[in-house]
Amino acid sequence: TLSFINHSELFLENYDIETLKVIVVDDSRLARKAISRVLRNLGIEHLTEFEDGSHAIKYLADNPVDLVVTDYNMPEVDGVALTKFIRQSEKHEHVPVLM
Numbered sequence: 001t002l003s004f005i006n007h008s009e010l011f012l013e014n015y016d017i018e019t020l021k022v023i024v025v026d027d028s029r030l031a032r033k034a035i036s037r038v039l040r041n042l043g044i045e046h047l048t049e050f051e052d053g054s055h056a057i058k059y060l061a062d063n064p065v066d067l068v069v070t071d072y073n074m075p076e077v078d079g080v081a082l083t084k085f086i087r088q089s090e091k092h093e094h095v096p097v098l099m
Contacts, residue, residue: 017043021064025050025082026071035069053077057085060092068097 022044026032032049039047048063050056053070054077068086070079077085079099086092 018045020044020066021046021048022067022069023048023050023056023059023065024069025053025056025074025079027051027074028071031071039069053079053082053085056082060086060089064091065095068095070097070099072099 022039024032024035024039024047026035026049029051032051036047036049048059048065050059052074056068056070057077068082070082072079083097083099086095086097
């Protein structure tokens with residue numbers, strides 16, 4: 001996917017990409033690493049990875065984030081339940097979720 005990214009087309013004028021805080025949630029370690037690599041290649045430096053939505057929910061209780069990238073199907077707390085939690089949270093309801 002990186003070969004299709006044209007950095008001159010990225011419109012991030014209102015964002016300092018180096019300060020964005022992103023969490024990547026996937027039960028597959030390989031998928032987390034691949035997604036994180038793509039995000040780092042875009043310039044995002046503050047990434048936190050979780051293997052399940054329950055760990056992400058605990059993290060979100062005390063930490064602000066700018067983007068959540070999550071898998072749909074995971075054990076314990078899946079991507080749908082994680083997204084519902086985010087949308088019902090006053091602190092995080094505005095956070096974009098990429099599933």
